[in-house]
Amino acid sequence: MVKWIRLMVINDNKPNPPLLNDWGWSIFIETDKWILLYDADTEPRIMENNIKALGIDLNRVNAAFLSHYHADHYGGFKYIGKVRKGLTVYVPEVDNILRKWDLNPITVNDSREILEDAVTTGIMSGMGVYEHSLIVKLSGYGSVVVVGCSHPGIDKIVKRSHELLGDIYLVIGGFHGPSRQQLDIVARYSRYVCPAHCSGDEARHYMSVHYRDKYCDVRTGTVINLPIT
Template structure:
């Protein structure tokens, strides 16, 4: 299992000047074993600006992960392809877009390890979208789940993750305007809950008030070091 995880939010809907931002989601996941880029926002220029401003070295990235084929998650891969041609991107369904941009998309359907102690949930469907999420084993604390837009339902994703790897330590990403009932399920399973991107202000407020000890605020440029001390 990985000993530590550092999450750096390259872009979130919530701004944090002077970094650029737009409607989209991208997070760099660093561990003691590997570095992975999860999703790549909408705009190449936002990715390029923020990656440089945050001091991220794309040459250190071992692989990338695309949660689903919506432009606010894959658009910035155009820039990544210019800098890291041939980079493997784990994707939930076959598509030629990333290949045209010089990347190496690898389609995964079932749950499997994509990097050491990093597992895809396997493709789940909802709202007509095929999507997968990433689960990372954090030694002594449980799993860290990173999601894109949670079209299959954030509660369903957390349940799937729990079935695969057990206790959940932290959940971060877009929850797609979840109901309070869904958020209650999420809070029941996870020690920390970090709604971002398409989660919506209502979800942020609800978790922040009802589950204040579990809530973490996320915006463009946020850095979270795990385990939390």
């Protein structure tokens, strides 16, 4: 199991000047064992600007992860391909766009370990979209679940993650305008809940009011060091 995790939000819908931002999602995940880029926003120029501003060295990245093929999650991979040709990107379905950008997409259908103590949920479908999410096992605390847009349902993703790796420590990413019932389920399963991207202001507000001790505010440039002390 990894001993520590550092989450750095490269882009989120919520701005944080002087960093650039737009509608999209990208998060840099660093552990004591490996480094992974999760999703890559919409715009290559925003990825380039924020990666440089945040001091991220792409040459240290071991692999990348694409949650699903929507432009606000894969558009910035065009820049990544220029800097890290041949970088492996774990994807939920075949598409030639990443190959066109000199990346190496690897299709993952079922749940499997992609890096040490890092597991994909395997493909889940919802709203006509194939999507997978990342689960990382944090020693002594449970798992950290990173999601893209949660088209299959954030509640279903959390339940699948719990079935695969047990207790959940933190969930972060786009929850896709979840209902209060879905948020209640997520809060029941996870110690910390960090709605971002497409979660919506209503979801953020609901969590901040009803689950204040679990809620964490996320925006472009946010850094979360785990375990939280």
